Amino acid sequence: MRDHRPERSVDPPDSALCRSAADLLRRTAPAPLVAHCHRSYALGAALITNRCEAYDAEILFVAAALHDLGLTAAYGHVDAHGFEHVGAAVAADLLRVHGGDEQRATLVRDAVAMHLELTTGQDPRPEVAALHVGAAADVLGIGLDRLPDGLLDDVLQRWPRVGFTAWLSAAMQAEAQRRPASTAGRYVREFGFLQMLAAAEVPA
Template sequence: MDFFTAPDSRAAAAALEVCQEYTEPWLLHHSLRAHAWAKAYAAQEDIAHDGELLYVAALLHDLALTAPFDSHELPFEEAGGHLAWVFAAGAGWGRARRKRLAEVIVLHMGDDVPAEDDPEGHLLQVAVSADVSGSRVGEFTPEFRAEVVERYPRLGFVEAFTARFADQAARKPGCAAAGLVASDWPRRVRENPLDLPAR
């Protein structure tokens, strides 16, 4: 089964173009890996979902960590939700679908979302946690893990991503990123099994 091909839609193509234009290669690859993890996990667990919505959310979920879209006041996931709403409006999505996209992006930094309540939100949470801190990464086969990282190399992801989160935490001490930075999250990111072969 193919877990790497984007949905055939104008919105999906535009999301990739935006990500390619505004994110560094390490962050672009993180977003593409997140989509692959999410699709594979959905297949493993038989979670029905909206493929286009999931793809666009995966591609745009960290866009507010980049300098052009960084908010000085809002947590990056909230700023990203607003940005995604604007993107979706430009893509011609209706208001309800724009709201769903924004919700999925905001929730990826929140408490666990059950698949039965929000399949796309759940899948993005699982995928991002696997890619960032190695949570549940063992639920994917070693062969698939190797294929994902071969297609979309990590490119110094650990150092760059933890530095970006540390910056968010310093400027926005009440945000979710600050809570993670103050926990054992940095250690878990450094010890992600996905990075072990490169060490």
């Protein structure tokens, strides 16, 4: 299903699937992460419209809502190579519970599982690319200059960044210690991710 979303929309589709994903996020994640996931959806949706005319907004929202669940206390204990694979499995299962076919389940799984990879922003599947660029915009400020005028202010008013940088820094340090061979572990250890996060020029 392809559903074109207006450029200025900061809200997900009003569907049972999206409401279920939002509820799961609220029940399991701290407030800074809840806000980050909503910002990632809104920013990713705005940025991907520069490249494509239509995309599956439900898939993008479910992926955005659940992409960091593996960093939470509720899911951090799950055995996986990296936190992104935890969220990927949860997102795919949620699609199936709501009657989604395997094609859509695979799409949401890939969007979450691949969101940390540096090349994912060029993935031909808009839902996969959109989560990557939306999360990167929110975390590191990448691509914020390509947003429509006023959209970032709208997003930050709706979903403030209060406490997010400190929460993510602590969560990524814990992930790197728990799973040193994971993608997050390599980013922290080899690429100075925590320093990049602290230095990111992202409006508060």
